[in-house]
Amino acid sequence: EEQEEDVLRELRLFLRNITERLSLDRRFKAFTKPVDIEEVPDYLMVIKKPMDLSTLLTNIDEHKYVTVSEFMADADLIWKNTLEYNPDSDPMDRNIRHRACALKDTVRAIIRDELDEDFERVCEEIRESR
Numbered sequence: 001e002e003q004e005e006d007v008l009r010e011l012r013l014f015l016r017n018i019t020e021r022l023s024l025d026r027r028f029k030a031f032t033k034p035v036d037i038e039e040v041p042d043y044l045m046v047i048k049k050p051m052d053l054s055t056l057l058t059n060i061d062e063h064k065y066v067t068v069s070e071f072m073a074d075a076d077l078i079w080k081n082t083l084e085y086n087p088d089s090d091p092m093d094r095n096i097r098h099r100a101c102a103l104k105d106t107v108r109a110i111i112r113d114e115l116d117e118d119f120e121r122v123c124e125e126i127r128e129s130r
């Protein structure tokens with residue numbers, strides 16, 4: 001009902017705010033847009049579900065996420081894909097893996113500091129009722 005749409009509107013505002021703050025952080029520039037398949041032709045052979053910050057934002061606007069946990073699952077794909085596709089010891093791989101780990105830690109720190117547990121519980125109840 002209307003109160004549920006109020007909750008989901010607040011969820012989208014919270015998720016957009018997180019995603020936009022990450023997109024502004026220069027450490028995370030490599031994660032702002034999809035990996036360019038023309039530049040990296042084997043990417044989709046290795047990575048089954050690509051994800052990036054601009055796609056997260058599109059998903060939010062398309063009402064794909066009803067809970068923070070669902071958003072976190074897609075946000076986690078960004079760093080997991082990066083660790084998987086860039087495993088080597090060369091400096092470029094090490095550098096982008098370091099940034100991927102920083103992204104993982106930053107998302108978790110923001111959620112821990114700024115998400116009210118009771119709010120996520122209300123979102124989970126809405127998800128289970130649909």
Ligand SMILES: COC(=O)N1C[C@@H]2C[C@@H]3O[C@]2(Cc2nccnc23)C1
Pocket residue numbers: 030031035036039040081082085086096
């Ligand atoms: C999240 O970003 C990534 O996982 N990658 C992996 C690709 C390999 C390397 O860096 C990426 C883009 C790229 N383009 C041209 C030549 N080499 C590269 C970004």
